[in-house]
Amino acid sequence: xxxxxxxxxxxxxxxxxxxxxxxxxxxxxxxxxxxxxxxxxxxxxxxxxxxxxxxxxxxxxxxxxxxxxxxxxxxxxxxxxxxxxxxxxxxxxxxxxxxxxxxxxxxxxxxxxxxxxxxxxxxxxxxxxxxxxxxxxxxxxxxxxxxxxxxxxxxxxxxxxxxxxxxxxxxxxxxxxxxxxxxxxxxxxxxxxxxxxxxxxxxxxxxxxxxxxxxxxxxxxxxxxxxxxxxxxxxxxxxxxxxxxxxxxxxxxxxxxxxxxxxxxxxxxxxxxxxxxxxxxxxxxxxxxxxxxxxxxxxxxxxxxxxxxxxxxxxxxxxxxxxxxxxxxxxxxxx
Ligand code: SF4
Numbered sequence: 001x002x003x004x005x006x007x008x009x010x011x012x013x014x015x016x017x018x019x020x021x022x023x024x025x026x027x028x029x030x031x032x033x034x035x036x037x038x039x040x041x042x043x044x045x046x047x048x049x050x051x052x053x054x055x056x057x058x059x060x061x062x063x064x065x066x067x068x069x070x071x072x073x074x075x076x077x078x079x080x081x082x083x084x085x086x087x088x089x090x091x092x093x094x095x096x097x098x099x100x101x102x103x104x105x106x107x108x109x110x111x112x113x114x115x116x117x118x119x120x121x122x123x124x125x126x127x128x129x130x131x132x133x134x135x136x137x138x139x140x141x142x143x144x145x146x147x148x149x150x151x152x153x154x155x156x157x158x159x160x161x162x163x164x165x166x167x168x169x170x171x172x173x174x175x176x177x178x179x180x181x182x183x184x185x186x187x188x189x190x191x192x193x194x195x196x197x198x199x200x201x202x203x204x205x206x207x208x209x210x211x212x213x214x215x216x217x218x219x220x221x222x223x224x225x226x227x228x229x230x231x232x233x234x235x236x237x238x239x240x241x242x243x244x245x246x247x248x249x250x251x252x253x254x255x256x257x258x259x260x261x262x263x264x265x266x267x268x269x270x271x272x273x274x275x276x277x278x279x280x281x282x283x284x285x286x287x288x289x290x291x292x293x294x295x296x297x298x299x300x301x302x303x304x305x306x307x308x309x310x311x312x313x314x315x316x317x318x319x320x321x322x323x324x325x326x327x328x329x330x331x332x333x334x335x
Contacts, residue, residue, distance in 0.1 A: 001060045003131030004041075005033060008170050019054050027175065033061065034176035037138050064089075064135045069143070076322030078332075079140060083108065083132060087125050089154055091136045092327045096319075099147040104136045105332070106164055107155025112189055114223050116212075116254060118288045118326070118333040119154045127160040133167045137177075150185045152208070154332045156225075158191035168205060181205045187252065189225050190234040199237075199244040207241065208250040208281075209234060213260040214269040222260070231272070238276045248277040254330065255301055256285050257294035266304045270311035279314040286323045288331045 007015065013026040025047060032044045039061045041052055067088070068080040075095040082088055087108035094101045110117070111124030140146060149171070151157040157164045164186065171179045181204035188195065189210050198207060211234070213219050219226040238249050251273070255261045273280075282305055285295045296304075301317060308315045326333065 001058065003063045003129070003135075004029070004055070004059045004061050005063075005131035005134045005170070006129055006166075008166065009173060009175055016051075019051065021048070021051050025051060029055075030175055034170075034173075037141065039135070039138065062135070063129075063132045064139060066139060070325040070327070072322040072325045072327060074321055074324075076325065076327050077143060078322060078325050078327035079136075079143070081136065081139075083128075085126075089128065089132075089136070090327070090332045091140050091153060092322060092332070093140055093144050093146075094321050095144075096321075100144045101148040101150055102137060102140050102146045103150045103153045104133055104140075105153035105155055106133060106151055106157040106160045110155045111159070112156050112223070112225050114189065114210075114212075114225075114330075116222060116256060116285065116291070116293050117330040118291075119330075122154075122333060127163060128155070130163045130166040130170065133163065134170060137171065146179075148183045148185070149179070150187060150208075152185070152187040156189060156191065157186050158188040158194040161191075161194045161197075168203070172204075185250070189223050190229050190237075191225075192229045192233050192237050195237045195241060199241040203245075206247065206250060208252055209238070211251040211253055211269075213253075213265065214272040215260070215265065218260060222256075235272060235276070238273075238278070242277045248279060251278055251280045252283060253280055254283045254285050255296040255304065257296045257300075259293065261296040261300050261304055263303065263307060266307035267311075270308055270313065273313070279316065280308055281316050281318050283318045284320055286320065286331050288326060288333070 009030050013023050016026040028046055032038045041055050041061055063084055064081040066079060067082050070078045077093040079091045089105040089108050092103040107127050108125035109122040110119045113120045151164055171177050172181045184205035185208050186205055187208040212222050216231040219231055285293055287295055305315045
């Protein structure tokens, strides 16, 4: 049975019309789902019984079950969901001062196989549909009020772009949740054709690219997708994105001890990103089970940051959050 959250308001109006009910019923249903966050068709009080019966025959409103919620000592909460086909995914609620960011998964597993990432080790299971991603948001919002959303959990969002795009449209719809796109960030390892499409459409969300290293050969090893879309193309598409959108790009750089954290690497990065409007997030590596990599030493991280700052970049060191419950960047493994 298809989930009604897979449809935007326009599509929902067509469904209601086909069922031979008045069009305004679609807006009422949309209201129940996104303003009142009701995930059961039976609970929609002002919808005629006959319409509810018709909908229940063909559609559902619930695609996920919460299996477990783990709380880190820093307040981060990891939610383990089971999908109807028994695949497992995770979302993470990350507190930062008074604000809460929700990190959502867009795929069950991931086929990109980045060597530093626990999700990559799972392999690709399947794309999540729009309803499942939206439900991660709705169910997480029952736990905490969400201020920002990042599409950065399990999976490569731009390899499931049609569904992610639909989610962004539905979440930001003024008739729905009215969650501004300016509070959303989409992260990618660099799927060039989709970045081009994003640059050419009028989206308001922010783009983050997991760069990891400025050395193309090393990137081939750490981020296998680099063989398809090499660093040089990522630099070129970044310039195109800047020009088309006038927005800066965030580069994510996970610091791996003695792999990509040398002064030489920092200088090379500064040189390669010259002319790109960007900011750089340095992420100390979060070690996970059986991981071959180690976290960089603190003084090395600070030195790396200083070199970039001296070269005129805005550079932030991301605070480690939720690593004690394997909820930090690169640690999600659906356990
Ligand atoms: S870092 Fe992202 S793209 Fe790479 S394997 Fe992990 S989830 Fe997939």
